[in-house]
Amino acid sequence: MPRTSKNTAKTAGGRAGVRSRNLFDALDAKPFRLSRSKIELFLECPRCFYLDRTLGIDRPDGPPFTLNSAVDALLKKEFDIHRKNGEPHPLMTQYTLPLVPFDHPELDTWRENFKGVQYLHASTNLLICGAVDDIWVDDSGKLFVVDYKATSSGKEISEATLRGSYRRQMEMYQWLLRRNGFTVSDTGYFVYVNADRDRAAFDGKLEFSAQIISYAGSDDWVEQAISDAHACLCRSNAPGTGAECDWCRYREAARKVNV
């Protein structure tokens, strides 16, 4: 029986609202690009991951995090001033970290969405990628992955309150940099900025306090997650859900009333 691409059949006719690009095809010899966030989607719900990466059906986007993106961009600019001077940012000094922002010709690429740090995972032919916020380095050349986070919370933010997805994000970047030949510490840092919501008035500005949260990661899970995600992509039918979520509850409710 001739081997046919499942996506040729799936996308034939150009269904409205269905993406026809960046779909996994097991018969394509070209590496398939898989971002860190899509691996996170797989871990959250294999069904949604399958619908997205093999059928071109994206989960509805939430509202864009434009304020967080603005904070990220400004933090990058601020740390870049100190990177250029080869000196620690004052926040790093406050936390007595014997590190400086890492300067590397590829850093801008590593930070860019849709590029990022890349590694071809040979056994699955998946090109794994992830865009880092920052990297710091010690005297010996060991790298420390850094992620910027912005929030507005009256609660204490600490290592114990970090979301699982944030931890995995850090660990995936550590894994990617290691696969690119760098020595990377298990310790990574979250630069957390927290907007003060107790001011008397807005007055056209937000005031943030900044803290560094140290996190000891382990990338032991990454290889297995990539293999499992690849096996999911190669399926001929969609797997079950891995999560209870509002979107599927909505679909289920609509199906029950035949709309």
Ligand code: SF4
């Ligand atoms: S449960 Fe949610 S995440 Fe999973 S397939 Fe349904 S919509 Fe997607």
